[in-house]
Amino acid sequence: MTVADLPRAGTLFRRTFRGRRGAASADFAEYLHDLLFTNPLYDPATGGVVHARSDGRIDSACFSVPMRFKVGERPIVAQLMSAFMSDADGAAGAGEITLRFRPRRVDLCFTDSASPVTKAHFIAASATIIPIQGLxxxxxxxxxxxxxxxxxxxxxxxxxxxxxxxxxxxxxxxxxxxxxxxxxxxxxxxxxxxxxxxxxxxxxxxxxxxxxxxxxxxxxxxxxxxxxxxxxxxxxxxxxxxxxxxxxxxxxxxxxxxxxxxxxxxxxxxxxxxxxxxxxxxxxxxxxxxxxxxxxxxxxxxxxxxxxxxxxxxxxxFTCLSTRHPEIVEAAARNDIYIGGLAGEGWSRLMTDFR
CATH class of the missing domain: 3.40.630.30 (Gcn5-related N-acetyltransferase (GNAT))
Structure with a gap:
């Protein structure tokens, strides 16, 4: 995802999660830019992903916020996945995005705000579910x-x-x-x-x-x-x-x-x-x-x-994670992992604002 994709990705977000059509407000556009491109850890490799059709319409997208994590004493950069979305005719694009986050391809990507649809995509990618942290x-x-x-x-x-x-x-x-x-x-x-x-x-x-x-x-x-x-x-x-x-x-x-x-x-x-x-x-x-x-x-x-x-x-x-590291999966199984709040999406305006 690039800065140039933001207007179309914002329109898809409003259409998917707010049931609204038309261009996003200036406030929303500014917030998306700050959320996705001003993080001190920002790197295109761990940024959001979009799928565009031949006519330029973005039919699927997923936002991503990088976060520093440690596995024992080993540092990694995790990806907080946010707002996995697609149009009704965007199943192919959503599938391609899901493949990017299969366990063998990522150190750690996770979400603590997954809907049943997003959970299904994580499961399709052979991801792990942490049941109690969804309460x-x-x-x-x-x-x-x-x-x-x-x-x-x-x-x-x-x-x-x-x-x-x-x-x-x-x-x-x-x-x-x-x-x-x-x-x-x-x-x-x-x-x-x-x-x-x-x-x-x-x-x-x-x-x-x-x-x-x-x-x-x-x-x-x-x-x-x-x-x-x-x-x-x-x-x-x-x-x-x-x-x-x-x-x-x-x-x-x-x-x-x-x-x-x-x-x-x-x-x-x-x-x-x-x-x-x-x-x-x-x-x-x-x-x-x-x-x-x-x-x-x-x-x-x-x-x-x-x-x-x-x-x-x-x-x-649902709280879901995908990782190539077995020790992270094992830690999640015994609840030896800290996800949520500031280490999650609860602080984001995408969860509560822009109705």
Whole structure:
């Protein structure tokens, strides 16, 4: 994919995922350019792919964002695959794109937002599926307001009315059912973590994994800057968690604010401190007036999530990967791989914006 392909690829994206025809907006065109061509790791070899017909129409495409990863101590450049798309008559082109990502051809390409159709293409390419990381948890603090917030997507401009109607319902529900109140997290405190501190700590929180992001300051700063643009989810914040002695044991990267649903990208924690970080996170959200919270499931978080009441799980998307390295497949099978959030697509405006 080249810069010259962006207008046609953007049109295909809008047609496929938004049901809209015609040229993309200037904002969307600028975002696609920034997403696909300003990454500090950008290289045409790990960039997006398009399939064009003889008349110049792009009938199939797949975006790609390069990310540094480590397999043990060996660095590789992985490819986050995004927006695999094709027209109804683009099956041949989609098939050709799929062949480019067969395991024998790539160090690691992956997606944590695959639809059933995209999953089918990955399976056709002999890829690996990571089932548990396709799950999402949802925690309600003010259940009526949380439902109202979700309804806004289908009824724009009704947020004020819906919030007003939800308030007395939530007061009654929280009085009758203490399950909506997040339990206290004693011996812990939270704080607003600076970007500089987060950048210095993030890589350390994922060192336990055999296959993990190999974040540099430059790459993380680019990711955070891109994530900042996803304003439909609210402001991007980093919540630090520390023990009484001041030792930082984890942090949470999330969107949202009071009266909104927190969208949690990542929960980072020292080994054995995952439940403590989750307790403080949920308590913080409840105390600050968030109506609910949602985030991705990781095996290390299951115990802490399971102790929360008013929390449910649902399937969100498929997490798929393709790699020539057997050790990555083996690591994925035992959940010894870190994918998701900033090491995934949850921060991208393609997931939530440009409706």
């Amino acid at each position: 999402e948890w949802r925690r309600a603090f003010q259940p009526a307001a949380m439902i109202a917030r979700r309804l806004e997507r289908f009824a724009p401009g009704t947020s004020g009315l819906l919030a007003t109607l939800a308030m007395p319902v939530d007061r009654l529900l929280r009085t009758l059912h203490r399950r909506f109140e997040a339990p206290a997290a004693t011996g812990l405190e939270d704080f607003e973590m600076s970007r500089a501190e987060f950048v210095s700590l993030a890589a350390g929180f994922v060192e336990r994994y055999r296959v993990r992001p190999d974040w540099t300051a430059e790459e993380l700063e680019w990711l955070l800057a891109m994530a900042d643009g996803n304003v439909t989810l609210g402001p991007l914040r980093i919540l630090g968690v520390r023990e009484a002695d001041g030792r930082v044991i984890g942090c949470v990267v999330h969107y949202g604010g009071p009266g909104r649903i927190a969208r949690v990208l990542n929960v980072f924690a020292d080994i054995g401190k995952e439940t403590a970080v989750l307790r403080r996170m949920f308590r913080h959200f409840d105390e600050r007036g968030f109506v609910g919270a949602v985030g991705g499931v990781r095996p290390s978080l299951i115990e802490g999530l399971a102790e929360q009441r008013a929390l449910t799980f649902r399937h969100r998307a």
